[in-house]
Amino acid sequence: MSAQSQPQFPPVDLAATEAILARYAAEPKHLISVLQDLQLHYRYLPREALERVGAALGVPLAKVYGVATFYKAFSLTPRGEKILRVCTGTACHIRGAPLILSELQSRLKIAAGETTPDLRFSLEAVNCVGACALAPVVMENDTAHGNLSVTKVRRLVRSGAAGSRGRGSAELPRPDDSPAKKAEESEES
Amino acid sequence: MAETAQARFASVEAFLRHAALLKTSPEATQRRVLVCLGTGCMASGAREVAAALERALAALPAERRVALNLCMKKTGCHGFCEKGPLVVLWPEATFYKGVKPKDVPELVERGIVGGEVIERLLYVDPKTGKPVEKYGAIDFYARQTRIAMRNIGLMDPANLDDYLLRDGYQALAKVLAGWSPEQVLKEIEQAKLRGRGGGGFDAGRKWRSCKSAKGTPRYLICNGDEGDPGAFMDRSLMEGDPHGVIEGMAIAAFALETREGTIYVRQEYPLAVEHLERAIADARARGLLGERILGTDFSFDIQIARGGGAFVCGESSALMRSVEGKVGEPRAKYVHATDKGLWDKPTVLNNVETFVNVPRIVEKGAAWYASIGTARSKGTKAFALTGKVKNTGLVEVEMGTSLREIIFGAGGGMLVDGPKGAFKAVQTGGPSGGCLPESLLDLPVDFDSLTDAGSMMGSGGMIVMDHSTCMVDVARYFLSFLTDESCGKCVPCREGLYQMYRILSRIAEGQGTEADLAKIEDLSQAVAVGSLCALGKSGPTPVLSTLRYFRHEYEAHIKEKRCPAGVCKALITYSIDTSACDGCGACLAACASDAITGTPKKGETFQINTLQCDKCGACAAVCKRGAVAIS
Numbered sequence: 001m002s003a004q005s006q007p008q009f010p011p012v013d014l015a016a017t018e019a020i021l022a023r024y025a026a027e028p029k030h031l032i033s034v035l036q037d038l039q040l041h042y043r044y045l046p047r048e049a050l051e052r053v054g055a056a057l058g059v060p061l062a063k064v065y066g067v068a069t070f071y072k073a074f075s076l077t078p079r080g081e082k083i084l085r086v087c088t089g090t091a092c093h094i095r096g097a098p099l100i101l102s103e104l105q106s107r108l109k110i111a112a113g114e115t116t117p118d119l120r121f122s123l124e125a126v127n128c129v130g131a132c133a134l135a136p137v138v139m140e141n142d143t144a145h146g147n148l149s150v151t152k153v154r155r156l157v158r159s160g161a162a163g164s165r166g167r168g169s170a171e172l173p174r175p176d177d178s179p180a181k182k183a184e185e186s187e188e189s
Numbered sequence: 190m191a192e193t194a195q196a197r198f199a200s201v202e203a204f205l206r207h208a209a210l211l212k213t214s215p216e217a218t219q220r221r222v223l224v225c226l227g228t229g230c231m232a233s234g235a236r237e238v239a240a241a242l243e244r245a246l247a248a249l250p251a252e253r254r255v256a257l258n259l260c261m262k263k264t265g266c267h268g269f270c271e272k273g274p275l276v277v278l279w280p281e282a283t284f285y286k287g288v289k290p291k292d293v294p295e296l297v298e299r300g301i302v303g304g305e306v307i308e309r310l311l312y313v314d315p316k317t318g319k320p321v322e323k324y325g326a327i328d329f330y331a332r333q334t335r336i337a338m339r340n341i342g343l344m345d346p347a348n349l350d351d352y353l354l355r356d357g358y359q360a361l362a363k364v365l366a367g368w369s370p371e372q373v374l375k376e377i378e379q380a381k382l383r384g385r386g387g388g389g390f391d392a393g394r395k396w397r398s399c400k401s402a403k404g405t406p407r408y409l410i411c412n413g414d415e416g417d418p419g420a421f422m423d424r425s426l427m428e429g430d431p432h433g434v435i436e437g438m439a440i441a442a443f444a445l446e447t448r449e450g451t452i453y454v455r456q457e458y459p460l461a462v463e464h465l466e467r468a469i470a471d472a473r474a475r476g477l478l479g480e481r482i483l484g485t486d487f488s489f490d491i492q493i494a495r496g497g498g499a500f501v502c503g504e505s506s507a508l509m510r511s512v513e514g515k516v517g518e519p520r521a522k523y524v525h526a527t528d529k530g531l532w533d534k535p536t537v538l539n540n541v542e543t544f545v546n547v548p549r550i551v552e553k554g555a556a557w558y559a560s561i562g563t564a565r566s567k568g569t570k571a572f573a574l575t576g577k578v579k580n581t582g583l584v585e586v587e588m589g590t591s592l593r594e595i596i597f598g599a600g601g602g603m604l605v606d607g608p609k610g611a612f613k614a615v616q617t618g619g620p621s622g623g624c625l626p627e628s629l630l631d632l633p634v635d636f637d638s639l640t641d642a643g644s645m646m647g648s649g650g651m652i653v654m655d656h657s658t659c660m661v662d663v664a665r666y667f668l669s670f671l672t673d674e675s676c677g678k679c680v681p682c683r684e685g686l687y688q689m690y691r692i693l694s695r696i697a698e699g700q701g702t703e704a705d706l707a708k709i710e711d712l713s714q715a716v717a718v719g720s721l722c723a724l725g726k727s728g729p730t731p732v733l734s735t736l737r738y739f740r741h742e743y744e745a746h747i748k749e750k751r752c753p754a755g756v757c758k759a760l761i762t763y764s765i766d767t768s769a770c771d772g773c774g775a776c777l778a779a780c781a782s783d784a785i786t787g788t789p790k791k792g793e794t795f796q797i798n799t800l801q802c803d804k805c806g807a808c809a810a811v812c813k814r815g816a817v818a819i820s
Binding site for chain 1: 228229231232233270271415416417418419420421424455456457458459494495496497498499500511512513514515516517573574575576577581582583616619650652654658663666667670673674676779781805806807810811
């Protein structure tokens with residue numbers, strides 16, 4: 001994990017790691033809780049922070065990495081501001097989740113598990129978010145969007161693009177010309 | 190009452206006095222506007238509806254508000270998620286569905302102040318076409334027996350007094366007023382309560398063996414790591430009735446004479462964590478948790494552990510490793526958790542729904558509970574009814590209720606009309622369960638009948654499938670799920686399930702041979718025998734059950750290179766039926782691979798270039814005239 005291969009890694013402020021460590025007794029059993037708080041703060045688990053946590057809790061770095069890579073809640077690379085979790089639970093699967101996922105992949109031009117280079121979106125395919133009655137479902141951070149269709153997903157991506165800190169110049173890719181766009185919009189209304 | 194409202198209850202008597210006083214207080218007789226803030230309703234905009242209602246009610250003149258004797262409650266999930274956002278007026282039990290913020294002024298003016306019924310917001314019975322006014326008269330609710338979910342939707346989960354008004358903590362008080370731990374154990378044994386998490390293990394027996402095991406302290410764990418795709422009753426219970434979970438655990442802890450409890454909650458359920466944390470803090474502040482509960486010698490406290498997003502952690506031994514801060518790998522089952530569980534001490538682990546049943550059993554007696562259900566499965570079971578059914582949501586019915594009654598009674602029948610929308614199968618038990626065909630619709634559902642039929646109860650997910658669902662694809666879906674979630678410890682699970690996945694993928698792509706089916710059956714056996722935990726042991730069940738009941742679909746894929754449901758991409762082609770196409774152009778906009786040609790104009794039609802088409806189905810999903818044909 002060299003700095004060269006992952007040029008987008010931001011510098012890590014370890015003060016936050018110390019603050020998080022201060023919330024827990026220095027015992028190995030708190031490892032997962034500490035990592036959860038780190039993930040929430042940094043949106044990933046920086047190597048420097050993991051080294052510090054291992055030393056503080058008395059857990060070898062290899063074990064820390066074992067836990068950090070075992071659980072899906074953790075990521076070793078930075079995640080986007082908006083994490084779109086496409087539910088691929090059974091109920092969503094039979095109500096069209098694969099279509100929703102492929103639509104998001106082609107709109108965001110990333111595969112599931114990846115983050116856009118500008119760190120605005122992360123796309124994940126997850127196993128059941130427990131909102132099965134509204135299948136298919138996409139979670140946008142902690143907000144659930146239910147009964148989705150291809151058009152609703154497009155709207156979701158567009159509103160996300162418009163809403164994120166005024167970087168509107170980076171238009172999301174739209175493979176269409178104007179009549180088709182009109183047709184799409186007439187369908188949304 | 191005001192002075193005792195937030196104080197610790199010094200004794201059982203003080204608690205009972207307060208609870209009795211509460212029932213005669215103005216609070217108890219208030220009219221309630223119940224707004225569902227369950228996850229489902231929130232996704233449909235319930236938060237905005239609640240905010241609008243709050244504003245509208247606050248804007249009423251003060252004397253009007255007093256005269257109306259009104260309060261608004263943000264409740265947990267009513268279960269009828271399909272129809273959200275839901276607003277219920279109580280005690281008159283008027284049920285409004287699909288409420289939007291713009292409906293709020295009329296709802297307050299006419300519905301609440303005026304006392305009228307607003308017909309356009311009522312639920313319409315699809316069978317009669319007539320609106321239904323009362324909560325209990327709606328088929329979806331009328332056909333349920335709610336024991337575990339008795340409180341959800343009728344109270345504010347963040348309000349301890351609300352729980353007390355619904356007889357909350359009465360069972361704990363009853364136990365602390367003079368029962369012995371042995372008496373509680375006997376009561377649960379006699380009620381024949383079986384664990385609701387999956388296997389249906391006898392809860393009383395589990396508690397008994399933990400208690401007779403050597404070593405202290407004993408630990409108590411509530412498994413809220415509801416990982417089965419298609420199940421969300423535990424989420425609704427933790428979010429909508431957190432005190433019910435706490436009370437059940439406290440009674441179990443009394444029986445087991447333990448003082449430490451843990452609730453392990455899925456990472457995906459932040460609201461459940463929030464509500465449980467609040468409820469635990471409130472219970473502690475009032476002397477219902479912590480040191481010397483209700484002034485007795487019994488002390489017990491609960492901590493919350495958040496999961497890390499690993500399905501295998503729903504398995505009890507893996508969950509305990511996770512609580513210890515380690516990688517969640519299961520271990521061999523010849524060492525029972527009741528002997529060596531968390532920190533290698535005797536441990537009882539039960540699921541959320543199991544604990545919620547406990548206070549009711551203590552309150553109403555084991556004989557009452559054992560009178561409900563079937564010979565070997567007592568009480569009720571909550572099911573998450575989803576998929577291609579009209580009324581999706583949470584349904585709690587007596588054990589022994591038939592699949593038909595659940596799906597076509599409470600569930601209201603199939604979602605889509607026509608031959609494609611007819612019932613094909615129902616999937617129960619998540620990735621450890623199987624798909625049951627139409628011929629088994631009259632099967633009375635309990636732990637044993639489902640296992641005998643080649644599926645299992647699991648945590649209660651029930652996913653209804655119609656003829657647009659391909660059973661080969663469903664089996665492949667579960668294998669993909671399991672290969673993704675296998676922890677990798679046992680080779681037969683890690684590699685065997687993956688090889689099965691590859692074979693099924695081959696079949697779905699039209700490359701399968703007849704020998705493949707025998708290979709799958711062989712591998713299934715090896716995986717089931719050679720894996721330590723239920724993830725691997727029952728991993729082949731979805732495949733085996735579809736082979737048992739839907740072998741003809743596998744054969745169609747292999748021999749005729751045909752996917753009867755029109756799902757498997759390699760075996761289908763999309764085309765546009767020019768006689769139905771009206772040239773609207775929606776498909777053109779939907780197509781991400783530029784495979785559709787034509788000009789959007791009335792009278793024009795479109796064509797699909799099959800070479801360029803990646804068969805994503807986007808065009809079929811947006812076409813309002815059903816002009817996109819799959820063959």
